[in-house]
Amino acid sequence: MIILPAIDIKDGNCVRLLKGDFGTVEKVAEDPFVTAKTFREAGAEYLHMVDLDGAKDAKMVNRDLFTEMAKETSLKIELGGGIRTLDAVEYYLSHGINRVILGSIAVKNPAFVKEAVKEYHGRIVVGIDAKDGMVATEGWLDTSDVDYLSLAKEMEQSGVKNIVFTDISKDGTLAGPNLEQLAAINQAVSCDITASGGISNLADIKALKKLGVWGTICGKSIYKGTLDLKEAIQVANG
Template sequence: MKIFPAIDIKDKKCVRLVKGDFDKKIEYEMSPVEQAAKYKDHGFKNLHIVDLDGALTGETINLDIIQEIVKKFDLNIEIGGGIRNLESIQKYTDVGVEKVILGSAAIKDKNFLKQACEKFPNRIALGLDAKDGYLSISGWKENSNQLTLDYLNDVNDYGVSRLIYTDINRDGMKQSPNFEGTVKVADKSNCPVIISGGVSSILDIKKAKEINNKNIEGIIVGKAIYDGDIILDELVKEVNA
């Protein structure tokens, strides 16, 4: 079970949103590079980064920060947030990012997802952000009117190398992830799945590890770390257990 500590970047700072709401933003004192250093020092190998500026603008706003983190710490990084064209994917792969996460653009245009998977084999992750079974897009502001499992069925053979499933109702709420929903996605998916949204304590990590599904690759942990509900030393033990 891979554990992905999360860094959400907005205005060059580490932040966390509640259910993706930019009006409910909490800023933290540590810079993204300092936070990445902390994760590296504790022995983590994987990192989940969301460029919230990118999500709002569709540009690779914080590419310099991502590049600095890759160069300094040699972490396996997955990056998402407003990636809407092949050029942006190229920029991130050029600086050494392991996986580029496509979300809204891939849901709105399946052909874009297909092209990306063909041009960047084994580098494309698909972010499926769901609310009440339906996929949300555009920073979670719009309902796509597409059922998550129906969409997955349509794109399952495109060559996506990782799937990140987030239950929006749980994100930033620290009410435990939607394990049941994630298992349903993992059962259907042709690629490994990451659990995302709602991790509240080390017990959620233990529960994730107990799920009897070989297709679940890992779990993302964000707000619970920043708020001190999960101690990094404890989390690292679960990586190595």
């Protein structure tokens, strides 16, 4: 299982939110570049990054920071937030970003995802973020009437190979991941599933590994010290 430490960017700062609420923004590190370096030193190979401003404004807001990060670190970066056009996809993938995450656009324009996958294959990841099993969009500010499993199956049919699933009610809470929903989505589709939201400690890492998901994103747990990244990577690889 792959551990993806997370860096969320708002106004150029490394922050975390609670349940996606922009009113709960908390700066968790001084410098995203130094933070990424510590992740690399702990043994991480991947880095999960989110443009929170981009997710809210539906455009590439912190673009230069992400492309600079791709130059400065040897980590494989997957990036989400505000990527709504093929030009944006092409820009990031041609400027060192390893994979891009499409979220809101997957609900609003599934044909776009299909087109992106046709062009870029496994470098396209779909982010499915759910409240009570229903998919949320626009930086989690809107909730749709689309069920998370229905969207996962539709994305699989479109050729998507990788899905990041987040239970928003768990995100930033350190209350443990939603194992029930993760098991359901992992069984419903053949895509590689990355678990996101609520991961707190090594017990969660072990439970997710047992579930058979491809990877897990760890953010707040690392910053708050409830999870040691180096240990988590060792458990995930064991």
